[in-house]
Amino acid sequence: MKRVRWLSGLLSAGVLSFTLATVGAQVAQAQRPIPWTDLKCQVKGLQRSMFEDIVVSREIYTSMLRIFPGTSLTCKLPGGRASLELQFAIPDKERKAPIKVDVYVDGNHVASRTGEKGKVHTMLVDVSNGKSLSIDVDCAAATDCLSVSSGPFSSILDGYNFIKFQVVPGATSPGRR
Numbered sequence: 001m002k003r004v005r006w007l008s009g010l011l012s013a014g015v016l017s018f019t020l021a022t023v024g025a026q027v028a029q030a031q032r033p034i035p036w037t038d039l040k041c042q043v044k045g046l047q048r049s050m051f052e053d054i055v056v057s058r059e060i061y062t063s064m065l066r067i068f069p070g071t072s073l074t075c076k077l078p079g080g081r082a083s084l085e086l087q088f089a090i091p092d093k094e095r096k097a098p099i100k101v102d103v104y105v106d107g108n109h110v111a112s113r114t115g116e117k118g119k120v121h122t123m124l125v126d127v128s129n130g131k132s133l134s135i136d137v138d139c140a141a142a143t144d145c146l147s148v149s150s151g152p153f154s155s156i157l158d159g160y161n162f163i164k165f166q167v168v169p170g171a172t173s174p175g176r177r
Contacts, residue, residue: 033085034078036065036165039133045071046159054091054161057118061089066159067137069097074134077105077127083171084125084133087164090117097141099160105130114140120163127167 037049046068054063067073084103090096094117103111105127115121127133137160 031168031170033166033168036073036075039075039077039167041073041075043071043073045137047071047073048159054089055093056089056091056120058092061120061161061163063089063161063163065162065165067162068159069137069139071138072134072136074132077130077133077167078169079129079131081128081170082126082130083168084123084127085164085166085168086123086125086135086162087120088115088160088162089120090115091161092118096160097139100138100140102136102138104134104136106132107134122164133167 048066049064050066052063053060055061086101086103088099088101090099096117098114098116099121100114101112101121101123102109103123103125105125110127111123111125113121113123
């Protein structure tokens with residue numbers, strides 16, 4: 001009788017452990033950041049996926065995306081609680097107008113940020129329960145928008161560097177409840 005109770009307890013503990021491990025793995029997987037390449041985005045304008053090292057304020061970063069002025073990216077969101085995380089910069093060696101980034105969720109303007117050369121700019125935006133995300137990238141200057149660099153190919157190479165562009169499910173940005 002004791003042996004049956006002991007085996008029953010052991011079996012119950014095993015089932016409980018398996019259930020908790022399965023649920024825990026699903027929760028951990030659901031919390032992984034979703035890179036922009038997995039968001040099914042439509043692009044209006046010019047962007048180029050590329051990994052290159054850039055120097056910003058004497059620190060090295062890896063840029064994963066270059067977005068050109070006047071470009072909009074509209075992407076599907078996973079739904080539920082989520083936060084958009086963007087990091088962008090203008091490398092120290094480049095001479096270009098400041099960048100302006102506008103963020104829209106389901107067509108509503110929710111955030112804006114202007115950034116100049118020499119700093120990494122971070123945006124954390126609550127995109128909870130949204131169906132679509134749109135990001136507009138442009139220069140913040142009234143003139144010299146396309147290129148303030150010199151050289152015959154400067155307008156071709158004059159995009160803004162994005163270091164991070166991802167949606168984090170289950171997270172919300174600070175300051176928004």
